[in-house]
Amino acid sequence: MKFLHNWRNTPVVKIFGYVFLFKLLLKSLILAKNSLKYNIKKIPYIKGKIDDETHKVIKTIKSDFNNEIKELISFSNLPDNSITEDKIVEYFTNMKQKYSYDFRNGRVSGSVYAKNHTLDLLHNKLYLYFNKSNPLHTNVFPSIRLMENNLVSMMIKLFNGKDNVCGVFTSGGTESILLACKSYRDYFKHIKNPEIIVSSTVHCAFNKACGYFKIKLITIPCNIDGTFNTEQLETKINQNTILIVGSTPSYNLGIIDPIHSLAQIALKYNIPLHVDACIGAFLINYSEINYDFSIKGVTSISADFHKYGHSPKGASCIMYSKKEILENQYFIDEEWSGGIYATSTITGSRSGNVVALTWATLLSYGNDTYRANYNKIVTMKNHLIAEINQISGLYIIGDPKLSIVAISSDKININLLAEELKKKEWDLNIIQNPNGFHMCLTSYHTIEILNQFIKDIRLLVPIIKDNNDKYSPCIYGTMQKINDNAIIRDVVSNYLHVVNGVNLDYLNKKID
Structure with missing residues (x-):
């Protein structure tokens, strides 16, 4: 028995065991890939290795986060005594001056959309008028209710909605x-x-919505030009289909889906069609593209005020072709002990100031200003595309019509190019499937700024070599990299712990 015990621990047997285990795992992977990926992480040795690697990545992320805020004043506890106004202003000044990327210099893709000092002054002037208002209490703040209704009506008109179209004001595109x-x-x-x-x-x-509401999401790979693959669409429709979705444009590629074709299919099978125009609402409606409620078959549209509408953040709209759909989003509890409770959206109490300042923004701009903004954005977009098309090794994905231009390559490591541009203080949006990055043009950009962007790309492309490393998905809203696909979900979950910051250490380990 002692011999057998020693023999089992010889290097040859260990190697044989690993090979056998690998073959067994490979066979299992072929038979039950998803189940194995979940269960293999429970093996103590493998779990320990994954945990160690995850901890290293999270520690790096937290270190980066801490470096970004190390010069800022921080209060973990409520101060015992009040702090003077002058001191608080000093703290605010300190906070304001700290940006990882200063969006004001035009080197940031998207994120902040309105460069308008006059509008900023107007918002500051109007802030105190409704800063204590709450749309939940409609009887207390009827003027907020009126402004909210006005905003929904304006958005409906922008999308050629008739008297049957209805909607509500929301906190953002996601809501x-x-x-x-x-x-x-x-x-x-x-x-x-x-x-x-x-x-x-x-x-x-x-x-996210399908995860929250237990809906199965059927995802069809897009065409090579980034548009909706309508041929595949009809093969996926069945008796369980409750909705088809098109984008105008898509966030990642900036490509507008063929809404007319989608609407024809939706009508053929008597299925609703939603158009997501969150990012493009105040651009596409000033173009020659009429993808709106004038198209028979479109039953709902989501559209943001707080992007190219230039309103404060927290302003969007969801519109429906008939009230019978809208009323399904209402929450009503007629038996609550606090009285009958009803809300039109997910939120309860919220700031009426966002509504008021959004209302003021649209009145301040008018159609003329929005049309001028659209023309400026499209001029810059066309310039950027023309210049990128002249750079060997790069190509534009599809035919972007509005503000987002996605750049990829089949010659160089496009992710490495994005990383090198980051070092030159360009904050870009990384995309995957296909790999690349996009530039979302805003009023902070100019032709001169884009020329510097193009100059930096021209400088970097010749010196970037192809490599065989797998790309590393980037978290939406950050450039942090994850190098091991086996631990992506754990890393992202713990990344969010770091973002939220308070009492959320990884694996009960202190992340120093």
């Missing part, structure tokens, strides 16, 4: 999308296993 998905799920409550069909370019808020 608008969540409400749309929830509304269709409940509208088709007789369908026990509801499905929504989208293109692979659809915004991730639809993934």
Whole structure:
């Protein structure tokens, strides 16, 4: 027995054991890939290795975060005594001056959309008028209710909605999308296993909505030009389909889906069609593209005020072709001990100031200003595309019509190019499937700034060599990299712990 014990621990047997285990795992992977990926992480040795690697990555991320804020004043506890106004102003000044990327210099893609000092002064002047208002209490703040209704009406008119079209003001594009998905799920409550069909370019808020509301998301790989693959669409429609979604444009590629074709298919199968125009609302409606409620078959549209509408953040709208769909997003509890409770959206109490300042923004701009902004954006977009097309090794994905230009390559490591541009203080949006990055043009950009961007790309492309390393997905809103696909979800979850910051250490280990 002692011999057998010693023999089992010889290097040859260990290697044989590893090979056998590998073959067994490979066979299991072929038979049950997803199940294995979940269960293999439970093996103590493998779990320990994954935990160690995850901890290293998270520690790096936290270190980066700490470096970004190390010069800022921080209060973990409520001060015992009040702090003077002058001191608080000093703290605010300190906070304001710290940006990882200073969006004011035009080197940031998207994120901040309105460069308008006059508008900023107007917002500052109007702030105190409604800073204590709460739209939840409609009887206390009727003027906020009126302004909210005005905003919805303006948005409906922008999208050529008639008297049958209705909608509500929301806190952002994600809430608008969540409400749309929830509304269709409940509208088709007789369908026990509801499905929504989208293109692979659809915004991730639809993934979130389906996760929240137990809806199956059917994702169709987009065409090579980034558009919705309508041929594949018809093969995915079945008795459980409750919604088709098109984007105008998609966030990642900036490509507008063929809404007319999608609407024809939706009508053919009597299925609703949602158009996600969150990012493009105040651009596409000033173009020659009429992808709106004038198209028969479009049953809902999500659209943001707070991007190219230049309103304060927290302003969006969800619109429906008929009230019978809208009423499914309402929450009503007639038996609550605090009285009858009802809300139109997910939020309860919220700031009426966002509504008021958004209302003021649209009045301040008018159609003329929005049309001028659209023309400026498109001029810059055309310039950027023309210049990128002259750089050997790079190409533009599809035919972007509005503000987002996605850049990829089949000659160089495009992710490495993005990293090198980051070192030159360009904050870009990284995309995957296909690999690349996009520039989302805003009023902070100019032709001169884009020329510097193009100059930096021209300088970097010749010196970047192809490599065989796998790309590293980037977290939406950050450039942090994850190098091991086996631990992506753990890393991202713990990344969010670091973002939220308070009492959220990884694996009960202190992340120094």
